[in-house]
Amino acid sequence: MPTAIIIDDSPIARGQLRKLAVVAGYTVVAEAGSAEHLNELYEKHRPDLVTLDIVMPGVDGAAAACALLGRHPEATLVMVTSLNTREKLDACRRAGVKYYLLKPLHPENTVEVLRHLATHPTGTTAIPRIPLIDQESHS
């Protein structure tokens, strides 16, 4: 069963992502309200998926993504954010982030994306790139 780590400062958002990840077939092995210890969590659990908010106290998600992918380019990382501004998205893209989900999350579409990532991990050549997914446009 694939495993996931959820990083979001909102307990409500973490709760929603936990439920959706479980529906998508993941075991959530760790959650945190900040990205401060993301590298340690990743190295401890070696999850198949990391979801990461962008705007958080302390280290922001873009910087955390950059640090994680710098050490572990094989990591499958999904930014889950309400922020659709150019600067942060560019920072994430420069860091190597390929997947974004925009809040508010549409449950069915989020589960679909997470299932897709479970069967097509980053690094395989066959995956279609999942662009910036605006959940509202699917609802």
Add this chain to the structure above:
Amino acid sequence: MSSALHPSLIDHFLAVVVRYLRSTVGVDAVVAAIGEPSSSPTIAVALDFGGDVRGPVTWVFPEPIALELVRRLMSDPNPDPDTAIDGATELANILTGRASEALEANGFHCQIGVPRVHTGDLPGGVAVRMTTIDGPIDVVLSMSTSTLKEIRVIV
């Protein structure tokens, strides 16, 4: 030099807010009044803008709307009333993040800070009251734009 948000920018911001209130918590909100904020003490959620737009946006939600977000996100038909603050914080985060697209679309590149609970009188700024079936939603736009940037965007 800085100046208050242009009315058209406020309109664009609020249009996005109304759209996302509908999709996020199923609430139909109508902008009912724009003016000065009331001075009544309250608990609210504020987020600070930085970049081309600076200053806080402050949200006040009725508890039923904050709990509706918890209900929807957690699939919990009876959320604990203690989670209302968490719901209000996440709703403020979603609405501000998405409404910032209106600022970006008008050429104002901005960053948004972490949501924080605001206790006490609402700050100064453009106060907007939206009416909903669950009670009023108040948002106070205390942000300003760089005058030079505004001139460049308009030109």
